[in-house]
């Protein structure tokens with residue numbers, strides 16, 4: 001009960017003005033007049049075919065591995081799309097990435113990331129545990145039931161499509177990196193913003209269609225809807241496509257290092273312009289398509305999206321801003337209940353291994369995914385994760401629709417949080 005009470009009346013726990021709506025009990029208030037509800041109108045502007053086409057466009061650049069020409073070309077393509085939506089001006093963060101020496105790097109690096117902890121003799125997809133004894137999951141919680149080996153494919157010959165293999169063939173080299181963003185400027189509080197992110201880099205000798213073409217396309221489609229000049233918001237929204245997530249969230253860390261101190265400063269003074277509005281919350285989207293359930297006893301996973309598929313909204317219970325993050329997570333779940341078409345959302349406390357992580361001790365931060373990252377993806381629920389099979393053709397409309405429902409969820413929640421309306 002104490003937990004529930006703090007959720008409902010603890011609005012003051014979040015020191016952000018834009019999050020005041022959380023104090024309403026985590027419920028996004030939908031006007032009774034649903035036909036004229038601006039949020040419903042905006043959600044209806046999301047479209048499955050446009051979402052799929054954006055993912056398809058990203059997969060033309062193969063796995064978009066950081067430090068390659070295909071990654072740089074993908075950044076250019078994303079920027080051109082954002083401009084075509086009217087999300088201008090676009091801007092870029094520049095930083096240098098150097099591969100850490102083996103054993104000396106911070107965080108997760110390279111192929112060591114994402115292993116479920118099984119021995120290297122077990123191939124990907126091979127059953128390593130049936131969960132009879134408790135083992136800890138990444139990010140907290142524990143592994144339940146059947147668990148299979150996961151990892152990052154580094155073998156080009158496992159990609160059967162010669163064209164994809166050729167696109168993915170250039171190796172990464174250390175050096176300068178870029179990542180692109182654009183901003184919807186708020187009318188009454190241009191000095192405050194929510195950050196809506198996904199990561200555009202991938203690896204594994206596929207097309208990074210799901211990880212994270214699906215999250216990148218979601219962010220781009222939200223940028224399209226909010227950039228309509230007739231859509232006005234009180235607060236600002238930044239749409240950003242992180243680079244170098246797969247090497248350890250280096251793009252998100254570079255952004256924080258370069259821009260945290262600029263928050264809320266008017267520049268030039270008296271201009272009414274805020275190059276870095278104060279951060280109210282960070283919402284990350286990473287792997288949005290595939291929720292086919294737990295691996296079976298033989299290590300295989302159902303070829304069909306399970307009817308119980310859901311969008312997993314995670315916050316990190318051990319983070320400094322856990323209270324605010326958890327309220328934001330429940331607020332998103334409420335927005336899902338009101339505005340998503342096909343799939344529900346669930347909230348979990350173990351957000352991990354994604355670009356919202358570097359923000360979690362600075363501001364309320366959450367992630368949206370197809371499954372919980374630690375207990376489920378980490379236990380082999382997505383057999384395409386970092387594999388040559390993460391290609392556009394692997395996924396069906398039922399899969400793409402899960403991503404679209406996540407887009408509906410974030411669009412509705414962010415529209416409510418920023419006071420979105422449609423000018424007649």
Ligand SMILES: [Zn+2]
Pocket residue numbers: 199211212245286287
């Ligand atoms: Zn990812």
